[in-house]
Amino acid sequence: MSPSKSKPLKTEPDPKVAAPQEPYVEKVDRRSAMAWVGVVGAVLAGGAGVVVYGEYREGRPKAKGYGTDPKLAKPEKAPWPRIMTAAQLQAAALFADYILPASGSAPAATALGIPDFLNEWVSAPYPDQMKDRAILLDGLEGLRISSQRRWGVDFAAASAGQRQALLQALAAAKPKTTAHTFFRRMRALVVGAYYTTPQGFKDIGYIGNVPRTSDPGPSEEVKAHLERAFQKLGL
Amino acid sequence: MTAEPYDVIIVGSGAGGGMSAYHLTKSGLKVLLLEAGRDYDPRIETPMFNTNAEAPLRGVGTPDKPFGFYDATVDGGWQVPNEPYTVAEGSDPFIWWRPRMLGGRTNHWGRIALRFGPMDFKPRSRDGLGYDWPITYDDMAPWYDKTERLIGVSGAYPPQSLTNTPDSPDGCLMASAPPRAFELFYGRAFKAMGIPVIPMHGAVVTGQMEGRNTCLFATPCGRGCAIGANFQSTTVLLPPAMATGNLTIRTNALVYEVELDRSGKAKGVNFVDRKTGEHHSASAKAVVLAAGSGETARILLNSKSAKFPDGLSNTHGMVGRYLMDSVGLGVTGQFPELENLPPTNDDGQGTEHTYIPWWGYDKHKALGFPRGYHIEIGGGRGMPSMSVARLLEEGDVSVGDDLRATLRRKYGSTIGFNGRGEMIPNDDCYCELDPGVKDKWGVPVLRFHWKWGESETKQAAHMVSTFLEVIDKLGGKPLGKVERDGRKAISKGGEMIHEVGTARMGASDRDSVVNQYGQSWGVPNLFVTDGAVLVSSPDKNPTLSIIALAWRSSDHLATLAKQGALS
Numbered sequence: 001m002s003p004s005k006s007k008p009l010k011t012e013p014d015p016k017v018a019a020p021q022e023p024y025v026e027k028v029d030r031r032s033a034m035a036w037v038g039v040v041g042a043v044l045a046g047g048a049g050v051v052v053y054g055e056y057r058e059g060r061p062k063a064k065g066y067g068t069d070p071k072l073a074k075p076e077k078a079p080w081p082r083i084m085t086a087a088q089l090q091a092a093a094l095f096a097d098y099i100l101p102a103s104g105s106a107p108a109a110t111a112l113g114i115p116d117f118l119n120e121w122v123s124a125p126y127p128d129q130m131k132d133r134a135i136l137l138d139g140l141e142g143l144r145i146s147s148q149r150r151w152g153v154d155f156a157a158a159s160a161g162q163r164q165a166l167l168q169a170l171a172a173a174k175p176k177t178t179a180h181t182f183f184r185r186m187r188a189l190v191v192g193a194y195y196t197t198p199q200g201f202k203d204i205g206y207i208g209n210v211p212r213t214s215d216p217g218p219s220e221e222v223k224a225h226l227e228r229a230f231q232k233l234g235l
Numbered sequence: 236m237t238a239e240p241y242d243v244i245i246v247g248s249g250a251g252g253g254m255s256a257y258h259l260t261k262s263g264l265k266v267l268l269l270e271a272g273r274d275y276d277p278r279i280e281t282p283m284f285n286t287n288a289e290a291p292l293r294g295v296g297t298p299d300k301p302f303g304f305y306d307a308t309v310d311g312g313w314q315v316p317n318e319p320y321t322v323a324e325g326s327d328p329f330i331w332w333r334p335r336m337l338g339g340r341t342n343h344w345g346r347i348a349l350r351f352g353p354m355d356f357k358p359r360s361r362d363g364l365g366y367d368w369p370i371t372y373d374d375m376a377p378w379y380d381k382t383e384r385l386i387g388v389s390g391a392y393p394p395q396s397l398t399n400t401p402d403s404p405d406g407c408l409m410a411s412a413p414p415r416a417f418e419l420f421y422g423r424a425f426k427a428m429g430i431p432v433i434p435m436h437g438a439v440v441t442g443q444m445e446g447r448n449t450c451l452f453a454t455p456c457g458r459g460c461a462i463g464a465n466f467q468s469t470t471v472l473l474p475p476a477m478a479t480g481n482l483t484i485r486t487n488a489l490v491y492e493v494e495l496d497r498s499g500k501a502k503g504v505n506f507v508d509r510k511t512g513e514h515h516s517a518s519a520k521a522v523v524l525a526a527g528s529g530e531t532a533r534i535l536l537n538s539k540s541a542k543f544p545d546g547l548s549n550t551h552g553m554v555g556r557y558l559m560d561s562v563g564l565g566v567t568g569q570f571p572e573l574e575n576l577p578p579t580n581d582d583g584q585g586t587e588h589t590y591i592p593w594w595g596y597d598k599h600k601a602l603g604f605p606r607g608y609h610i611e612i613g614g615g616r617g618m619p620s621m622s623v624a625r626l627l628e629e630g631d632v633s634v635g636d637d638l639r640a641t642l643r644r645k646y647g648s649t650i651g652f653n654g655r656g657e658m659i660p661n662d663d664c665y666c667e668l669d670p671g672v673k674d675k676w677g678v679p680v681l682r683f684h685w686k687w688g689e690s691e692t693k694q695a696a697h698m699v700s701t702f703l704e705v706i707d708k709l710g711g712k713p714l715g716k717v718e719r720d721g722r723k724a725i726s727k728g729g730e731m732i733h734e735v736g737t738a739r740m741g742a743s744d745r746d747s748v749v750n751q752y753g754q755s756w757g758v759p760n761l762f763v764t765d766g767a768v769l770v771s772s773p774d775k776n777p778t779l780s781i782i783a784l785a786w787r788s789s790d791h792l793a794t795l796a797k798q799g800a801l802s
Contacts, residue, residue, distance in 0.1 A: 065297060065298070065299045066291055066297075066299055066300075066304075067299055068299050068300070068309070068310045068311065068312070068316065069273070069309050069310050070291075070299075070300070070304070072280060072281070072282040072285075072304070072305055072307075072458070073279065073280055073281060073282050073285070075282070075285070075289055075290050075291060075304070077291075078291035078292065098634060098635075099634045099635070099638065100634070100635070100638065100639070101635055103635070103636055103639060106639065117293070120291070120292065121292060124291075124292060124297075126292075126297040126298060126299075127298070128295075128297075129292065129297075171632040171634070172632070175629070175630075183632065184632075187624065187627075187632075187634070187638075188624035188627075189621075189624075191623050191624040191627075191638070191642065192293060192619075192620070192621035192622065192623050192624055193288075193293055193621070195619040195623045195642065196286065196287040196288045196293045196294075196618075196619055196620060196621065196623075197286070197288045198286065198288070200619060201286075201618075201619065203639060203643070204619060204623075204642055204643055204646045205578040205616065205643060205646060205647075206578075206616060206617075206618060206619055206646070207578050207579070207580050207616075208453060208580045208581065208582035208616070208617070208618060209284055209286070209453055209454065209582065209618055210453055210580070211284075211451040211452075211453055212451060212452040212453060212580070213449070214412070214452065215412035215413065215452040215580075215582075215583060215584060216413070217412065217413030217414065217415065218413070218414075218415060218416045218419065218579055219577065219579065221577050222416050222576055222577055222579055223416075223419070225416075225575075225576055225577070226416060226419055226420055226423075229420070229572035229573075229710075230423055232572065232710070233572065233708070233709060233710050235423045235424060235427050235708065235709075
């Protein structure tokens with residue numbers, strides 16, 4: 001079903017795959033993307049193979065959420081500072097487009113600003129998002145280190161083939177491993193963020209959210225589909 | 236504030252308080268309505284047609300907005316800043332949902348508007364369990380009729396004469412929108428099991444109704460409705476009450492005490508302004524408590540005097556007792572036969588178009604649990620949310636076009652089955668004042684005690700097995716791990732947000748707090764018109780009954796006022 005299951009794991013860059021794309025440019029202005037450079041630097045200095053973002057997990061510095069009475073009709077931008085480094089944002093962008101590259105008239109994930117969303121998500125001061133913060137930022141850092149070790153370049157600077165090899169390895173990782181969890185969470189977030197946009201609606205076939213004077217119910221075509229299903233199910 | 240000569244002070248502006256304000260002001264009484272939350276105007280504040288992409292975190296729930304960013308609830312949820320509550324040691328979990336806004340929970344509620352049936356008012360007479368109400372279905376029927384006609388309810392269908400599932404008389408209900416594909420789909424399975432499927436009763440204007448806008452068949456009701464096509468106290472009850480010229484509303488007014496005069500009658504209330512922290516008093520000829528079952532009990536318990544040392548109207552220790560909720564749980568299935576359906580607009584009318592009323596009234600002996608549940612069922616091609624990736628199976632690691640194709644194929648192919656069941660009141664479920672903890676303004680808070688009985692946990696287990704049977708019949712598979720043990724699968728106390736019964740009505744002051752009109756046994760000019768007065772908690776969602784009871788009780792109050800019995 002998935003390409004990674006049927007194909008052998010790539011260890012060498014595939015020359016047929018295109019070179020790195022243009023760097024991702026944020027769709028919104030960034031407030032404090034470099035806030036965590038010091039932390040990342042410290043981890044690298046230690047040369048650790050396992051990256052642990054203790055500070056991220058404990059949620060410091062304490063950022064404020066949007067509160068219990070945010071404006072709903074015209075929502076304001078999420079107020080917390082963004083914590084991804086420029087390198088993490090680039091890696092997230094490349095990963096997002098690996099999951100959902102452009103296809104026909106459907107845009108790529110980066111064209112819809114999905115990396116900004118990922119940054120908003122991992123920066124949020126709420127428990128679910130802070131859990132993902134550790135998974136995603138550790139994962140992106142793991143990608144960076146793996147790329148460095150294997151090819152001597154950062155993930156974001158690696159060739160498309162090199163990146164693909166690393167991402168396919170993630171997808172092929174055994175369930176419940178850190179790598180697999182990272183892949184599944186990243187993909188779930190990218191997919192969720194993508195299909196909640198109007199372009200995503202179009203791609204998945206959501207045609208609602210328009211005012212109507214009545215609800216006519218299902219079409220004859222839909223009813224015929226159901227009748228075939230009932231026959232098959234013996235209902 | 237105290238200078239105004241008010242006839243009635245109403246505490247709370249939700250289903251009970253809003254209805255009381257509507258009827259009392261229309262009866263010519265001068266009313267002061269005190270609401271703990273802030274002012275709220277659904278016409279300009281409702282995020283209708285907003286996409287999740289416009290919201291922080293794509294609209295997912297957070298501790299600040301537990302039901303999602305766009306949920307209408309203001310300043311509330313399972314916790315309210317500065318207003319804690321506690322759960323007693325050794326108790327099962329209990330959680331308490333409170334908003335702090337004009338109109339209370341009517342702004343975000345599920346709009347499911349089912350009548351209680353004849354059996355629901357006389358459960359003890361039926362099987363010896365629970366307690367009988369001091370009134371019958373026949374007493375309530377005309378008030379249900381009036382309420383449905385006032386608030387706008389859909390779900391008309393030819394009379395079904397199903398047990399304990401009342402048909403509304405002609406002219407009470409509007410027609411529902413037709414069943415959607417997933418509703419036709421599950422309907423066939425239930426029918427094959429001999430279980431009737433009928434239109435849901437939803438507090439949504441689906442047809443032409445004088446003075447009301449018709450539903451736009453789009454955008455979720457839980458966000459509220461800017462055009463007032465569904466029932467909210469803030470769009471349906473409070474504006475006409477204001478138009479009488481008899482209503483004064485004060486928001487951010489957190490009432491904590493009812494004061495008595497020397498003769499032992501209520502003379503008014505004390506409240507704190509949540510924004511300024513200043514304490515105020517207001518007086519009137521009568522006081523109506525409709526702050527929500529928990530808050531109403533708290534006000535009574537905190538209103539201590541020489542005559543009522545344990546709290547107002549609590550001479551026999553009945554305040555806070557017989558706290559109930561609904562039994563709840565859900566199982567979601569994924570159905571290959573619903574894959575690849577042609578794109579259809581499934582936004583619908585806000586509530587479910589059809590549902591499954593309880594079908595086993597004559598089978599309880601064999602079933603091994605005494606009371607039933609109805610099933611609320613969601614599905615279809617709704618607006619995608621952050622949970623889209625749940626459609627992907629555990630082993631699926633596809634990306635790109637494969638991923639897009641899988642999502643397109645499976646989108647709209649899941650159905651969520653949710654049971655809502657009756658709970659029998661028991662001695663282990665109650666609230667009282669916490670001996671130590673106080674809110675920001677020094678007022679003692681509630682401490683909850685909770686324990687489901689076997690009647691509930693066995694019913695919960697039956698829900699799970701029913702849902703699995705239906706999912707199997709439809710060729711589907713449950714999504715995620717399914718807990719079959721009813722004791723573990725059952726909702727937390729309070730989680731269904733149907734907490735009722737802390738100041739119940741009855742036939743005598745020995746075993747109840749108020750009479751059949753919500754009038755306190757001990758204080759004749761004190762009334763309760765919220766869910767606190769409920770004697771049982773049938774599977775049917777309580778809001779319609781709270782409104783109908785509030786109307787009936789307010790009518791009694793207005794009659795007493797006209798007779799001069801209050802002054």
